[in-house]
Amino acid sequence: xxxxxxxxxxxxxxxxxxxxxxxxxxxxxxxxxxxxxxxxxxxxxxxxxxxxxxxxxxxxxxxxxxxxxxxxxxxxxxxxxxxxxxxxxxxxxxxxxxxxxxxxxxxxxxxxxxxxxxxxxxxxxxxxxxxxxxxxxxxxxxxxxxxxxxxxxxxxxxxxxxxxxxxxxxxxxxxxxxxxxxxxxxxxxxxxxxxxxxxxxxxxxxxxxxxxxxxxxxxxxxxxxxxxxxxxxxxxxxxxxxxxxxxxxxxxxxxxxxxxxxxxxxxxxxxxxxxxxxxxxxxxxxxxxxxxxxxx
Numbered sequence: 001x002x003x004x005x006x007x008x009x010x011x012x013x014x015x016x017x018x019x020x021x022x023x024x025x026x027x028x029x030x031x032x033x034x035x036x037x038x039x040x041x042x043x044x045x046x047x048x049x050x051x052x053x054x055x056x057x058x059x060x061x062x063x064x065x066x067x068x069x070x071x072x073x074x075x076x077x078x079x080x081x082x083x084x085x086x087x088x089x090x091x092x093x094x095x096x097x098x099x100x101x102x103x104x105x106x107x108x109x110x111x112x113x114x115x116x117x118x119x120x121x122x123x124x125x126x127x128x129x130x131x132x133x134x135x136x137x138x139x140x141x142x143x144x145x146x147x148x149x150x151x152x153x154x155x156x157x158x159x160x161x162x163x164x165x166x167x168x169x170x171x172x173x174x175x176x177x178x179x180x181x182x183x184x185x186x187x188x189x190x191x192x193x194x195x196x197x198x199x200x201x202x203x204x205x206x207x208x209x210x211x212x213x214x215x216x217x218x219x220x221x222x223x224x225x226x227x228x229x230x231x232x233x234x235x236x237x238x239x240x241x242x243x244x245x246x247x248x249x250x251x252x253x254x255x256x257x258x259x260x261x262x263x264x265x266x267x268x269x270x271x272x273x274x275x276x277x278x279x280x281x282x283x284x285x286x287x288x289x290x291x292x293x294x295x296x
Contacts, residue, residue: 001024001025001066001067001103001220002024002025002027002064002065002066002067003020003024003025003026003027003065003066003067003068003069003220004027004028004029004061004062004065004067004068004069005017005020005026005027005028005029005068005069005071006029006030006052006061006068006069006070006071006072006088006092007030007070007071007072007073007107008028008029008030008034008042008045008047008071008072009028009030009031009032009033009034009035010030010071010072011174011176011209012071012107012174012209012212012213013028013030013042013071014040014041014042014209015209015210015212015213016069016071016212016213016216016217017040017041017042017045018040018041018213019210019213019214019216019217020069020216020217020220021041021045023221024067024220026045027045027046027047027048027061027065028042028045028046028047028048029047029048029049029050029052029057029061029072030047030049030072031049031050031051031052031072032049033047033049034047048060048061052072052087052088052089052091052092053083053084053087053088053091054091055091055094055095058088058091058092058094058095059095059098059099061095062092062095062096062098062099062101063099064099065096065099065101066101066102066103067101067102067103067104067105067220068092068096068101068103068104068105069104069105069107069216069220070089070092070104070105070106070107071107072088073085073088073089073107073147073148073151074144074147075144076118076144077118077142077143077144078143078144081143081144081147082143082144082146082147082150084147085144085147085148085150085151086147086150086151086154089106089150089151089154089155090154093154093155093158093164096158096164097158097162097164101164102163102164102165103164103165103166103219103220104155104164104165104166104167105166105167105169105215105216105219105220106151106152106155106166106167106168106169107169107171107216108148108151108152108168108169108170108171108230109144109145109148109170109171109172110170110171110172110202110205110232110234110269111140111142111144111145111148111202112138112140112145112148112149112151112152112168112170113132113136113138113139113140113145113149113170114138114139114140114141114145114149114198115127115132115139115197115198115201115202116142116144116145116198116199116201116202117193117196117198117199117202117203118142118143118144118145118198119141119142119145119196119197119198119199120141120142121141122193122195122196122197123195123196123197123254124197125139125197125198126139127255127258128258129258130255130258130259130261130262130268131261131262131266131267131268131269131270132232132268132269132270133232133269133270133272133273134229134230134231134232134270134273151168152168152230155168155228156228159227159228160228163227165225165227165228166227166228166229167219167225167226167228167229167230167231167278168229168230168231169212169215169216169219169231169233170230170231170232170233170234171207171212171215171233171234172202172205172206172207172232172233172234172235172269173202173205173206173207174206174207174208174209174212175206175207175208175209176209177208177209177210177284180208180284180286180287180290181290183239183286183290184290184292185239185240185241185291185292188242188250191203191251194251197252200247200251200252201268204238204239204240204244204247204267204268205234205235205238205239205267205268205269206234206235206239206286207233207234207235207282208235208282208283208284208285210283210284211233211235211280211282211283211284212233214280214283215231215233215274215278215280218278218279218280219278222278225277225278226277229273229277231271231273231274231277231278231280232269232270232271232273232274233271233274233280234267234269234271234282235267235282235285235286236266236267236271236281236282236285237264237265237266237267237285237286238265238266238267238268239286239291240265240291241265241291241292242265243263243264243265244259244262244263244264244265244266244267244268245259245262245263248262
């Protein structure tokens with residue numbers, strides 16, 4: 001396949017390009033140029049600089065493309081986040097439909113659920129079950145979470161109308177390999193926002209860059225996967241040394257009635273669905289010896 005990676009100058013794109021380059025022809029696009037002195041696989045790939053909020057650029061970069069890994073977005077709540085993220089995605093899908101692109105792996109976020117660090121309300125997320133799965137109803141409040149949720153709705157609309165298959169990959173904090181060597185959990189007393197549900201949950205979860213990239217590869221290559229799906233892409237355990245149930249008791253006691261099935265250091269998000277339908281599982285986890293230094 002000829003695969004277009006949007007957000008091609010970003011950090012995750014390096015790993016997605018690496019995951020795809022052995023089997024596919026990869027083309028990159030981004031508003032920004034590749035990092036100065038780029039020495040990874042991207043330096044050998046076609047790169048088309050341009051802004052996805054400009055429809056003509058989207059039509060230019062999707063011509064002759066078979067599949068898209070859509071990574072391009074503003075990652076965080078800012079004044080232009082909602083406009084850039086949602087308009088870019090709409091433009092890209094219009095161009096994909098015009099050029100016959102039939103497969104998209106969309107970089108969504110656990111924030112699309114509405115349970116993230118930018119959430120306006122500190123408490124009161126309408127949680128239905130633990131671990132959190134794809135059936136949990138979303139309740140986004142901030143412009144970043146809303147932009148990711150709207151992008152999922154856009155993807156579903158283009159699948160319904162035109163059959164463009166999309167898997168919305170709800171990524172959490174994407175950790176680069178070197179972070180695994182230097183990470184040590186800070187004492188619980190030093191958590192910056194101990195009363196904010198979204199901050200706490202997002203702080204305790206991660207996924208390795210290579211594992212995140214593998215989800216994109218599996219999505220784009222799968223021939224018998226659902227036409228539209230949302231998946232969580234998260235490591236199965238938290239980045240804390242304490243048992244997860246103890247964290248819930250201390251910081252999220254309102255969730256305790258839902259936590260019967262949470263044992264050990266199990267994370268609060270389920271990846272059962274993506275494992276069953278795409279065959280994905282996290283392979284790169286924090287070494288146990290690095291999980292020392294937290295407060296039991």
